[in-house]
């Protein structure tokens with residue numbers, strides 16, 4: 414699975430050879446993954462149908478997931494990000510669930526996953542922040558690992574926006590790109 418900013422520009426990247434299979438082979442379009450309904454921050458649902466690619470060498474297929482959503486999540490990254498931001502500001506899962514109108518168990522699961530991956534997310538955010546802005550100052554110390562991770566990813570996003578001149582993109586989509594779709598899991602050991 415690859416996370417891409419939007420399906421259309423990903424096709425341009427493939428055409429120019431920027432996105433290719435881990436084996437080094439070139440992709441070509443291979444239909445679509447199934448349609449999923451993604452719950453937006455305002456509670457409405459929007460259909461999502463990621464494009465699928467096939468490697469011309471190893472024949473494996475890969476899904477190009479738009480960065481507005483996360484793998485295996487029914488809620489948009491905007492909604493999940495809003496929950497993480499509230500948690501970083503000291504709110505518990507019940508308050509957040511009530512505020513976002515989501516089940517408590519769903520929000521608790523998001524926060525648990527983010528907490529479990531917080532060290533990796535923090536490291537990834539810090540590295541990206543310095544990559545986009547080598548003159549970046551030190552990160553502030555925050556009360557919890559989740560808050561530090563959200564902070565670091567926020568710095569990285571602001572630096573990416575400045576450096577790359579990104580306009581009209583949701584910060585959480587950029588965070589999804591920076592963290593390669595692993596905001597809520599799939600964390601490597603190293």
Ligand SMILES: [Zn+2]
Pocket residue numbers: 434435436437438468469470471472473
């Ligand atoms: Zn391949």
